Amino acid sequence: AQTVTQSQPEMSVQEAETVTLSCTYDTSESDYYLFWYKQPPSRQMILVIRQEAYKQQNATENRFSVNFQKAAKSFSLKISDSQLGDAAMYFCAYRSVQGGSEKLVFGKGMKLTVNP
Amino acid sequence: EPEVTQTPSHQVTQMGQEVILRCVPISNHLYFYWYRQILGQKVEFLVSFYNNEISEKSEIFDDQFSVERPDGSNFTLKIRSTKLEDSAMYFCASSGWSEKLFFGSGTQLSVL
Numbered sequence: 065a066q067t068v069t070q071s072q073p074e075m076s077v078q079e080a081e082t083v084t085l086s087c088t089y090d091t092s093e094s095d096y097y098l099f100w101y102k103q104p105p106s107r108q109m110i111l112v113i114r115q116e117a118y119k120q121q122n123a124t125e126n127r128f129s130v131n132f133q134k135a136a137k138s139f140s141l142k143i144s145d146s147q148l149g150d151a152a153m154y155f156c157a158y159r160s161v162q163g164g165s166e167k168l169v170f171g172k173g174m175k176l177t178v179n180p
Numbered sequence: 181e182p183e184v185t186q187t188p189s190h191q192v193t194q195m196g197q198e199v200i201l202r203c204v205p206i207s208n209h210l211y212f213y214w215y216r217q218i219l220g221q222k223v224e225f226l227v228s229f230y231n232n233e234i235s236e237k238s239e240i241f242d243d244q245f246s247v248e249r250p251d252g253s254n255f256t257l258k259i260r261s262t263k264l265e266d267s268a269m270y271f272c273a274s275s276g277w278s279e280k281l282f283f284g285s286g287t288q289l290s291v292l
Contacts, residue, residue, distance in 0.1 A: 163257045166213075166275075
């Protein structure tokens, strides 16, 4: 079974600075998807960015980018120019491509605080 | 942008009572899901639904749980006899042919 690990339960960053959130996962599959979801205090799950494992190029969405290291099974999220609205729980998630499983497997999450 | 809508936002019930959580997925989506998040813990998969049947379910999704798409637009999660440990935020999600899941805002279920 796949597992997702977020080893840092909390982080803080100063407004306008850059922060990197770490995530590792375990799988025997060669193709899969990885996601970062943001959960603000409203508790809605908002997709931040996704990466397809067969793509070597790291995904980027505006201030958000990932560092995907397939061999190391690492998938970190970099937030540039941090804003107060970035404060939230961030969850890393894995989804299989093969075998018909559509479920997302989430990590435990990490609480990001943005200091003004 | 289209949204997944969940009602109610909060539900309080007595232990042993039945509850139905409702969701309206995005209209042209084909895959539907329920996840739950106990306060302070990770989001856990419950069940996926496709072509009017359950396609996958987790160990959490026991006989007390059922899902239904009664009218082609709503997607419901029923808990027959609630337990204290069912207290959680329940998220509905839907997707089309892509891997991108759209989540609703959740229903906070409190079992007393």
